[in-house]
Amino acid sequence: MNIDYNNDGYVDNVAFIIRGEATAWSTLLWPHRWALYSEYVYIHGKRVYDYNFQIEERLFITGVGVLCHEMFHSLGAPDLYHYDTNPIDPVEDWDIMGKTTDPPRSMGAYMKYRYGGWIEDIPEITECGTYSLNPISSQGNNCFKISSPNSSTDYFVLEYRIKEGVFESVIPNSGLLIYKVNTLEDGNGNGSGPPDELYVYRPNGTLEINGNITSAVFSADYGRTEFNDNTNPSCFLSNGQDGGIFISNIGIIDDEICFDVNFEKEPVANFAASSTTITENCSIDFEDSSLCQVNTREWFFEGGTPEVSTDQFPTGIFYENAGTYDVSLTVSNDWGQNTITLSDYINVSTTALPVADFSSSNQAICSGSVVSFEDKSEICPLSWEWEIIPNSGVEFVNGTSSTTQNIDVAFNEIGEFSVKLTVENANGTDEIIKSNYIKSGGIPISGSWGETFDYSSMDNSEWRIVNPDNDVCWEIFDIDGSTSGTKAAGIQLFEYMAFNQRDQLISPVLNMNSPESSCFLTFKYAYTTTNPNYTDSLIIKISHDCGESWTRVFAIGEDGTQNFITREMTEYSFTPVDQEDWCSAGFGAQCYTIELPDCGNKPNTQIMFESASIIGNNLYIDDISIDILEGVYNIPEKKQISIFPNPSTGILTLSSLHKLDVLDASVYNQQGQLIKRLNINSIQPRQPFSFDLSGFVRGVYFLKVTGNDFLIMKKIVLEN
Template sequence: MRIISFVTLFIVLSASLSAQSYQGEAGKAIKGATVNVGAMALDTITDYSNFSGIKTPNKNWKAPDFKTNPDRIIFQEAPSQQKASKPVSREMSPTPTKNFLSLEDNQRSIPPDVNGAAGPNHLMTTLNTEVRIQDKEGNVLMTTALGNFWRPLPGTSGTFDPKILYDPYNDRWIMTTPSGSNVNESKLYIGVSTSSDPMGDWNFYWVDTDASNIAWFDYPSIGFNKKWITVSGNMFGGDYYRTVFVFDKMAAYNGDEDINFTRFSTYEGFTLVPSVTYDNETEDQYLIATGDGNQNGYGYIKKFKLSGELNNPVFEYQGDIGIPEPWSGWGGDYGNFLPQMGSSQLINSVDARMETVIFRNNKLWAVHHVFLPAGDPQRCAVQWWELDTDGVILEHGRIEDQSNTFSFAFPSIAVNANEDVMIGHNVFSSTQYAGAGYSFKAYYDEPNSMRTYYQYKEGEAPYYKTYGGDRNRWGDYSATCVDPENDIDFWALQEFAMIPQGSDTWGTWWAMVKPSFSPVADFTSDETIIPTGESVNFTDLTIGVPSEWQWEFEGGVPSTSSDQNPQNIVYPNEGTFTVTLTASNVLGTDVVTKQQFITVSSSILPEISFSADLEKVCVNQPVSFTDLSLYSPIQWEWQFDPSTVTFINGTDPYSQHPEVEFNEANDYAVTLTATNLNGSSTLTEFDMISAGGYQPWFAEDFEYNGFERNNWEIENPDHSITWELFTIGGNSPGHTAAGVNFRDYMAIGQRDRLISPPFNLEGMTNAYLEFQHAYAQNTAVPATDSLIVYLSADCGETWTRLKAMGEDGSGNFATHEPTTDPFFPQVASDWCGDGWGSECNVINLDAWLGMPNIKIAFETYSFYGNAILIDNVSISQTVGVDQQPAISDVHIFPNPSNGVIHVLVPEKSGIHQVELLNQMGQKLMSKPVNGPGEILLNESSQYAPGIYLILTSGIGKSATHKVIIVR
């Protein structure tokens, strides 16, 4: 596992792990016909038997479990960051603007397999029984049997599991339906409209899902991007796997006679759901599947990716994503789990498979339902995810009732142009009949939250219908989509329990939700405290997409503005002044007034602050300074002591943000004088810049901010696997080391360097480089990986090899016995000097004493072996920092410490003095030792968090010990 240093709240794992790619099979989808759907109206058809048999569920179905391989985890949220248990917002989801009946049960299928989509002017509902087209007021325009819809294609008497989408970028409807639930007849249908009118012409295609007739195709999931229509499914019969068909989208839209597709197969995961891609530029497409919901305290989902050329796509399994909130994958009793009022019969909940995936704004949203608590389910909850394209969890949450009174299931998710989110779902409880609802999250709502659900269609009666099976089927899915007319409004289509019509009956119901965009006014400004006569720039922060703005500036010139972001509002007089913004659009108006928002002073001077991008630099290395001063400075003057500097890139001492080279090896004080309309202020930062580099002692353990804290550089010539940070065990302090994982490095002979910050060895009587390393030879390959250490005396321009290390089978470099397994150190004996194999590294640097601009490089040479790791790199005058102390029995605790440091000195130690040093070797505190006992350092907790050294010394002997202060 690796930890990326800039993400402190999560455990992010191995983006460097190689994705598992699959070999595809090219094929052609056969065009059956171009058909006018409007002519299919069922007005004269009363006998369904030619087009649809009664759908009955498979008996005794149980969801499979797919264990997560720890080596395939790409992101794992830390246990401290649990979010899904967070209560929902008290605010109710918005009420529907419209809602009406879609299709009723014709008593020929359980479940109905509810699906639908919205176009600019129409709604389409596609069920196992029928296809219906309505206008957006609910008026029925066409209804036909599902089999009749596909009538020009072979095998239409066996259709089931339809899915439909609308492509807003090309104004086309896309529909898919399997046919034939046996190995000899299994087919997949694809239909695309030729316009935005679903009553017009459609191009129909079909494919044989398994030419070898070993398995049959079930439960399609459909998505698209700019290049592809992607349909995935689960294969049953003589084999059991998942398949993904990738079709040439534009060829289908153009009505080509036969369209290219690529078929992939995988045993990884179950129900791989391709993304509906709301981005007509992105080249790739993603798929998400549910993984193991309850493994070692975590629940996982699986991430896949399609990339590459139109007719030569690459399909790869990227890995698993986990949260420390496990769930069960089903509810037992053949899935009959969901409660209802008026009946002891439970409604079937199927399993926790993924249902919908949306790609938008370079992010992924996904939804499914899960069973809680893990291991002993008492309720069903809707679980939703928001990920970036690397699999990092941005948000996630659950729609649930922790009292176990209500369950929520069969969700679908949609995301609009503003990143409002709506999840349609069913609502189940022993206190009501099965109903239809949704939950809403506005883009400005609290992260990881979802508003309280709104039930837009209440159930009307109990429901129990099995057609002789063991399962009281419901679902299997639902539909929620964005209205392409404005990319803002939402439509949801859900099942509900109707009043029985001869036998228990289901129905389907549409709801249209118009998110509220009445503005919520807000603003900010670049300054709120200014000198007299200065100007202020204002920025509108109103949410709700306002179209008009009216500003009022008390004391300002001008005093009003209708600009969205007014600039250069001048305040000529001293005082405090109010600012008011009125923001409006067609849905409403909002006013915000900020009293005493602007303070104008005739005496306030600049409050000086500044920073530098580097503080330990080589001589003549550029440094960029940034002025951070407050209160409207308009002039700047920079001074350096000593004055041996050169301003570069067109800057000078009077630039606000100068760029400077330091021309001698020395510590430089930096002074900035800044002036505003009232006068000037000055600030000096002493010893801010160390030109020539760090003056040892220097110690690096990679624990805090990884490579960034001390500005390590990485050279990665092939832009592939390179140096990174790994979570390890066996040494101290902490659990982080730097390394290169050759197990994931498919190239041989590649060199990657980790380059240190500069060091200044002036004033030292001797110098040593020390570091720990860990490595185990991979016996599955004939050669070994190598680690080479270089030194540069000219800041990286030229390099001298100090040491080259490669394992010869004797333990001369390896620290662990040879193994075919991936190796990462876990115990002390896995590291150098403490078990099998190599001693640790001590390299004498006396040849470079007195020289600045020294850099050290650690270079790896790849040969597909195991990871090489280094840690606890130090440069000092004393051999054995933290590794071979001259006085070994001193005990320092606690370490890390959040304040006081205790040094326990044993009897007969010979220690006369204890000193606290910073990493540059500067003495911060010193205490005499008069005998055995406890010495307290940093008693007032006055030193900032960081790494420090404790020097214990006596006559003729000394030792250094690393200690960490945290807060």
């Protein structure tokens, strides 16, 4: 065992865990890190010096939060809270050294850099521009610093915090966090402050007023998009003077967050055009994208009309004659001016053909719905010809026709429709065809349909959410433990105080276009509670008329028998971190297979997952699958079996929590064809039965287990 990793002659750290209860804060019998500076104790010739002192009772109450806090002390990290009664909380909820919980929150970028060594360097922003940050949990591009022009000892750190995952789920909100580092207090932390080594900026916060530390993050989602000497909060320094930095256009919460930084220096001119190749008698729009503050602009458009402009976004600059033309832009501010000229930037061509393209408001739709199509064609199209294939049951509406630039079309019949657009400019034509583009009546399903929620947000999917109170609702979360990826749909019910509030997650429109069949819905979920007396619920409904009416097919809430929870109860916000946090994988409930009623030849079908909030914890759903099998009937509500591993390379194990007398156990392919019959008469509790499918090709299969009073269907995925 290497007990002296840095070979300095000292044992790296020793932890003492003491049985019993803690006394008062800052006494001997209180969790702390200290050193045996007056004693000489050795282990294998290495001196014991740094140690951690933990109390059993405090570990039971606070979990690993205090342990992690004290272990970070062993790496040299100081406390980020005040030891006295000073009313200012400099960091509080935003760093493990400011506040401890279980699970512990992450430390900030500066603490990882300065005391952990887990970030090699904090890159400095020195030029005007637009910048982006990944979340602090990312390996790279996770922090920046900006020096104050008014101080040689204070600088600012920017990092992006996302309220998700095991450790970050306990922070107050997601957004851009900005804090000040005082290098004069390097190594001292905040215990004896102020002055403090770190201070997190927050609304209404000053050197004398604490402000709202839980609302510290910036984001366009909160309307907090600027940070400078005149904002709330201002970028004040440790001595109260202005910090002199200018951050603006802070973006929305997404996979990354963007923002602009300006400095008091002459601008750097730059611009872009809506198109650089056009035909004669065509117009172009321009956009000033200069860096640093701009007070005035002077455009010059060679060959254009008008020839000059002072606008930030000049539009409709008209070019009449063929040729190549320069464009120049001069920008100025209080510190100077700068000019950029792009030679032969605009090409007015007599041979350039148009490039046809379009987008639509929807693709999978209810029959009878209206779809809006938007022309995205380039290079000066003058005329448009739209064609819907086949053209039966379609109608141009809202004053549009097959020759208008943008169209609205009603699809009154069920089926898949291709869309063709032909555009013409002064030099010729181009066309684009998107085959089977519109699915009226829904996405066709004859065998299987699945969803793994691999989206950055719900807005990028065809799922629809219903959020009656405009508060907490279904969204996409980063998770672990799911075999299909690192994304899942979820709803954060942990801090949702709206009792019995219903929020819905509704599938894309589906067309169950098989003849009379049995349809089975399977899905994975992860859930736990915070209190044995309260449980949230999950309700599943189906509609065959695009949501006009719904039929409940499944409902469940925890009843104390681990029928719904998938991991032990916790008093903290729950996020799945490994496979055993999900159903049928370890602790708690099995995954459920649900037979969907009356699903043969049913277009305009949708599935609803509805949460009912009863002061519980977070709920996640992933790996949704609808499988259609002909000639398989009726599945029980109570009796369940589990199959693992699944996916599998061929060897699978079947188990149940209850004794099941089996009349038949057979495996079918996706076409409903029998491929293997298992030699099994009964399933005994906790006596697994193994079977081999390694001789079959990879793909999806179904196990049907039949008894006197039940039929159970399970989906099996074989991988190479």
